[in-house]
Amino acid sequence: MSDQAIKAVLGPTNTGKTHLAIERMCGHSSGAIGFPLRLLAREVYDRVRAIxxxxxxxxxxxxQRIEPKNARYLCCTVxxxxxxxDVSFVALDEAQLGADRERGHVFTDRLLNLRGRQETMLLGxxxxxPVVKALIPKVEVSERPRFSTLSHIGPRKLSRLPPRSxxxxxxxxxxxxxAEMLRRFRGGAAVVMGALSPETRNRQVELFQNGEVDYIVATDAIGMGLNLDVNHVAFAGLTKFDGVRMRRxxxxxxAQIAGRAGRHQRDGTFGTLAGQGGRNAPAPEFTEDEIYAIEEHRFAPLTHLYWREAEPRxxxxxxxxxxxxxxxxxxxxRAAPEAIxxxxxxRLAxxxxxxxxxxxxQVRRFWEACSLPDFRARGPDVHARFVARLWQDLQQGYLGADYAAARISELDNMAGDIDTLQGRIAxxxxxxxICxxxxxxxxxxEMAARxxxxxxxxSDALHGRLTERFVNRRTTILMKSLGQDASALPIAIAEDGAVSVDGEHLGRVEGLRFTVDPSARHEDRRMLLAAAEKALPRLLGQQVEAMVAKGVADQVELAKGAIRWNGQVLAQLEAKEGQARPLLVPSREVAALPENPRKALLAALESWLDTVLAPLDPLEKLHRAASDPEAGSQARALLLNLLAGHGFVTREQAGIEHLPKEMRPFLRRIGVTFGALDIFAPALLKPAPRRLLSAIGTDRRPLEEAMLPVVADRKKLPSGYRHAGSQAIRIDLAEKIFRAAHETRVKAQGSGKQQDRRRKFVLDLALPISIGLEEDNAVRLLGQAGFRVQRARALKEGAFGPPRPDRWEWRPRPVGARRKQQRSEPVRPREGSAFAALADLVR
Incomplete structure (x- = not known):
């Protein structure tokens, strides 16, 4: 056979080289193709057999040898x-493996010596x-471009790994x-390793190809021509043990591995798997030169192939x-390194x-025994002992059928874990x-068949163990439902809210909201939600009808501007201009209910809300008055300020100086009180309306449930309160203290024309103290209303009798002066600080 008939078809992955070789072989009367893996040989065997x-x-x-009597096409491992x-066509796949330290000499021998009568094709x-041109000078070289592009997208965590990876x-x-992490966080993964049998490998690949899982975890054997619908290849590491040392x-x-991403015209991506470097070790990452080489398919050419005498004496x-x-x-x-x-x-020599x-x-037979592959990967010493025992048995001529059957029967045991089954398969x-x-x-x-x-x-048992360990059965159920009516899924809701399909837990229902199982992967979540949107409304509608029949009053609560059932929102409350009563806006889950249960639920909630909001009738009265044409513009402005303050406003902010006196009776009739410092609606300062205003989300200021004086927070004053020194007091209680002080003043100073404003009076602080104010804070509160205290002098030393009472006077200031004082009043230093002590000395 002349060298002119030898063709070398070279190029990166996904260039159709293997497909071309299959087509060429099928066009000849006979042919043979050598593959680097028995998995790939079996795959092509099935394709050619179909043709x-x-x-x-x-x-x-x-x-394994399947050799029909009239077979004219051979699919072989190299x-x-x-x-x-003696065939018309011969092809050698992945011929560049002639540079492999362990198996390279076999590929080199086939490259140099195997020829077809009409055509020989070297794929690689x-x-x-450069090597093949030097070894076969007249070879015809053709390069094939990759059908799709290959792009680097950097490291990705498992949680962000794209589907079909x-x-x-x-x-x-x-x-x-x-694979365990993928099962836990993304639903599952198929597993492919060179040590798997073809049956196990094919069934695992089928899980991936059929879409039952979106991820496949494999060793670098995946780079040897296994055809998968992979969009992205993620490297869990960039180093491997090559039989001699760990190397990058x-x-x-x-590129051989990354090239598995993308098929035909569909582009692919590659990157590393982030988070695999350990706590103190950096994650593996490609260098810029490596990325350029992989994307552009530019690599250093091979300088040699390994060789060993194929026909020794x-x-x-x-x-x-x-x-x-x-x-x-x-x-x-180059001389091949010492193989196993x-x-x-x-060793045995x-x-x-x-x-x-x-x-x-005898020497040839002994060499054939020593050539037994080390499938169990136990190392040269253990493997040599096994071969020595095999040779001693072969010295009798043949291994007896009973002996071989007994050894095979010992391995006919399907019990054990993944590692145990893999050991038995090896x-x-x-x-x-041997058989x-x-x-x-x-x-x-007969023994080979056994x-x-x-x-x-x-292999079946191993596939079952792998699927059980690394694939979530729930994923299989959901993937099989693709393209079907999701409402037909046998979904059930347990009493505790657990949702399941065919006994597999999918999530929980709390209230009317379906929450996907946290362990479900992102793609499953979409499927689960899609199924829930169709199947759950009917079931939830039945639960809602039962809830309405029992009465909603004892089952729902009003908080943070929403009506909740079992902690989940049924409806949001939105303010409506000109009304105290908010609008009821149903949640997305309620809106998805069937029509009859939805209407019944909303009607029950509206009725319940009318009853609950009764304490806010005074606020509704203010809203109606603000839109009453009889109210003048000044009264309307005051009412709008009151509504903006949700029932109260300071006199400084109310603009009361512009309010005609004849409008005050009108405002008093609708429940407005003009206090010494504040204008307010007393009915709205009670605990019930304040709690309601907070619950419906109208008043977002802090709520003091007890409605008693509390320690003041300068930044977060409770709703309906005003400052009183280091405490805060409810506005209507403060007004009660102011009025008591004015009554005491009037009695002491007289009334009408006989009133002497300069006359000081004694004020009993029992009322503010009984309410809960500290004495100093009561003095400071009264000071806001113009009451000034003159402390009595202490009794002289040695004097006896009751102490003189403090004297009070009332010095009201105009509103403008009060505002100016507030703007110019210095900030009080923090109590107990050096600046506070200095301020006391200055005073």
Missing amino acids: KGDDQVALITGE EAMPRSL AATLE AVVAFSAEQVYAV LFPAEM FDSIATLIGDLESPPQHAML DLATLK EEPFAAAIRGPG AIRTWAY QRPDWVLARD AHAVEAKL
Whole structure:
């Protein structure tokens, strides 16, 4: 076969290289394709079988051989690909893996030696071009561009990971940890690892492809051509153990994995998974050079491939080892690092039984035993001991069918956790490989079928464990309901408000509001709410009708401008201009109820609200008076100030100086009191109306429930109160104290023409003290109304008798002077401070 017929189709992922190879092979009379993974070989086998028919296509892997008698098309793993092929077409997928330390020499051998009669196709990354041109000078190289763009979007936390994402981890422990977090916070994830059997892998991928889960967690095996509908690839780490050391991924390796994002013309994104670096370690992140290389598909070209003698001599074990360790002759080839098969051969060559292995036949057979893959990944020493035991059994000629059946039966156990089942699958893969050998086991076909059946059962059990652990069943139910009428879902509401569908908890109903289960992922929330909007109103309507039948008075409460039931808002109260009674605006949940329950509930709430708001009738009277045409503009201005203050206003703010005296009787008749310092409606200063004004949200000032004097807060004076020194007192109680003081003054000074305003009088502070004011604060309150006290002199030393009483006088000031005093009055320093002591000295 001449080199002119060899084609190298190179390019990044999502360029259709594998699809092209399948099309070309199906156009020939026969063909074979070698793949890096048995999972990928099985996927293409199913595709070609659908085109050519079951009896025309064979699947050849280390653990499984499906070889119809007339098969003309072979789908193989690279290691199991026959070296003596006589087919029209040959293709090697992911040929750049010739640079892999562990398996590279196998890919290099197939690249150099396997040829089709009419066409040979090498598929790989663009980095392979200089090497393949040097090794095959007349190769025809064609590059294919990526169908879609690949963009970096930076790190994303699990909570913000976009749907249809794949998270790539580099250890089983990390895969499980990420999948567990996705199950807990986003509803679930499928799990794909190279150690899974094809059946388990396909069923896990099916969970993702069917939309039952929106996330898939995989090892870097996902980069080897597995076709998934992935929009975003998130790297849980950027380092891996390559068999020798922990190292950072090469940009080309990053691109191979990231390239799984986007299919055909749909663009994809990639980034890292934030929050995976640990508390003290930074999260992994791509460098600018790596991002540029991945997005633009520009990587350093390969400088060599690994090579090992593919046809060694079997004269003796020493000759075999020498040939396997011989150096390559081409500058583009490097001697392959010691693989597990060669390491096992060298270890067992030192054992006593190796001396009896003589002759090409025996040496070849011994090398085939040493080439058994280490599926269990136990390391060279443990694997060498297993191969030594296998060789001793093979010394008898064949493994007996009973012996092989017993070993397979030991693994036919579906109990255990994920790790246990994976260990059994690795072990049964070993026996499946052994049973595939034509000269190792008696009743080969029967034993191979048994091993494959046990692997399938273990795969089913493993799929069940993975789904149980990493997928929320609720997600499956909801995803299956997509496209169906959500009102048909079997939703039920328990007595405690728990909402479930088919026994799976979805959330809770409190009042009429449905709250999604906090553990539900964001996409589930939308689905749950959509289902609730259709299915729950009917059920909630029945509950509302039962509530109305019992009477709403004992079941609802008025607080913070809303009517609430079981802590949830049924209706908001909105102020209406010109009315004391607020409007009742139903909540979104009430508006979603069926018509009859909604009308019944709103009518019951309106009736109940009329009864509850009865103490606000005086406020309604003020509203009507403010719109009465008989009230002059000055009276209307005063009423509007009263309404703005929700029943009271200071004389300074009321503009009373402009009010004609003839309007005062009109205002008194509707319940307005003109006090010494305030104008107010006494009926609105009682506890009940003040609480109502606060509950309906009309008056947002602090509410003092006891309505007694309290310690004053300069910034948050309770509604209906005024300052009295370090305390605050209700306005109507303050007015009561002022009137008592004026009555005492009038009696002491006389009345009418005989009144002597200069005459001082004695004022008893028993009333303010009995109300709850401290004596100093009572003096300061009276001072606001113009009452001044003259402290009596203390008795001389040695004198006896009652102390002289304090003397009071009344010196009212005009409103303008009072305002000027308030503006110019200095701020009192904080009690107990050095500035307060200095202020006392100055006075």
